Amino acid sequence: MMSQVVLLGFTLPDDDIAEVTRRSQVLPTQTHNFAWSLVAALRHGGADVRLLSSLPVPDFPAYDAVLVHSHRFRVGDVSGLSMGFVNVLLLKHLTRSVQLLALGRKFVAEALPDALIVHGVHGPYLLWALTRRRRGTRAIAVLTDPPGVILPSDGLVRRVLKRADRAIVRAMLKKFDGVIALSEDLARYYAPGVPTFVTPGFAPTIERASIDANPVPTIAYAGGLSEDYGVKRLVEAVLSITDVDVRLELYGRGELQHWIESLAQTDPRIHFGGALPLDDVRKLLGRADLLVNPRRLDNEQITLSFPSKLLEYVALAVPTITTPIPGIPSSLAQALVVTEDDSADSIRTSILKVIGWGHERRVQFGTSARALAAGQLSPLAQGPAIMRFVAGVLDTAQPRT
Numbered sequence: 001m002m003s004q005v006v007l008l009g010f011t012l013p014d015d016d017i018a019e020v021t022r023r024s025q026v027l028p029t030q031t032h033n034f035a036w037s038l039v040a041a042l043r044h045g046g047a048d049v050r051l052l053s054s055l056p057v058p059d060f061p062a063y064d065a066v067l068v069h070s071h072r073f074r075v076g077d078v079s080g081l082s083m084g085f086v087n088v089l090l091l092k093h094l095t096r097s098v099q100l101l102a103l104g105r106k107f108v109a110e111a112l113p114d115a116l117i118v119h120g121v122h123g124p125y126l127l128w129a130l131t132r133r134r135r136g137t138r139a140i141a142v143l144t145d146p147p148g149v150i151l152p153s154d155g156l157v158r159r160v161l162k163r164a165d166r167a168i169v170r171a172m173l174k175k176f177d178g179v180i181a182l183s184e185d186l187a188r189y190y191a192p193g194v195p196t197f198v199t200p201g202f203a204p205t206i207e208r209a210s211i212d213a214n215p216v217p218t219i220a221y222a223g224g225l226s227e228d229y230g231v232k233r234l235v236e237a238v239l240s241i242t243d244v245d246v247r248l249e250l251y252g253r254g255e256l257q258h259w260i261e262s263l264a265q266t267d268p269r270i271h272f273g274g275a276l277p278l279d280d281v282r283k284l285l286g287r288a289d290l291l292v293n294p295r296r297l298d299n300e301q302i303t304l305s306f307p308s309k310l311l312e313y314v315a316l317a318v319p320t321i322t323t324p325i326p327g328i329p330s331s332l333a334q335a336l337v338v339t340e341d342d343s344a345d346s347i348r349t350s351i352l353k354v355i356g357w358g359h360e361r362r363v364q365f366g367t368s369a370r371a372l373a374a375g376q377l378s379p380l381a382q383g384p385a386i387m388r389f390v391a392g393v394l395d396t397a398q399p400r401t
Contacts, residue, residue: 209286
């Protein structure tokens, strides 16, 4: 019998997400891609999926609308409802909660789901899922990133608020019937004792770019240009390479942007491409000789999760270097080049290693890595296993208090 599932989160049509990017310069592509891969996996596993969503926008005026209106939508065979809200700090949470009590309740009454799957640790969503759980609908949370990550730049008030947010989220997640998490550590920390399905994410299907050799070995990175993500160490690693010609291409935005732009004006090894649409970035990354995920390991909260960019990098069939983040599954390790640690020196050593392979070996490694990821981590491959987990939750879940 087909399971009925309502996915509560931020899963919306491509046009809606493009509008968010146009009006706020926010690029919610990772969340968007993961959400639709999850929908595909659930459907491949035999679920009938309906979407209850909100537009993922920053608070006004970063997004230039105060009122966000509700609307129905359909993508292929999947229907959904985008709930409106007031896009002002604090009022956003309040009005989303009101919409859940009104529109959300009616939506669930129509769908009659066996399970309510909540994508993300958004407080109003988690709380509402627990209220529906008391009415007999099983609640499963999808954890992709830890809430309330404390950054070095955060002041005292923000640190206190983030710690409180983490505690509240953890208390709610303990009452869920199941958790789908990007790493075991993430689930163990935020939902101890809750039945868990672990997946590093979904390998996307991406058209392979040209595999012609570059005149100068090209290293590339796309994402947040933040010291917390190790980008400064990546740049320092490249600048320390003096015995061979290299080129580093950086795409994205963040607090290191001005520093990188200044370097790019004076050092021909550094190229800054800015924040570009996902398809454009993928084409540029696919032409590189190697890609790097330089994530630092000294922020425990950041390392709890698994960076989805690794699966995108591997799907491009380009050799990918990563620091030894704890969440790398053994099945994927052979598709990556893992540095000894997260230092600039270690990143430099791995870069020189991959450059030393030569073009042909790099193509072979990237092709094999892409095939491994597609075979094990595509939505088609993971869908049946995820739905077996959901079925197990439906069969065995007991009330949590």
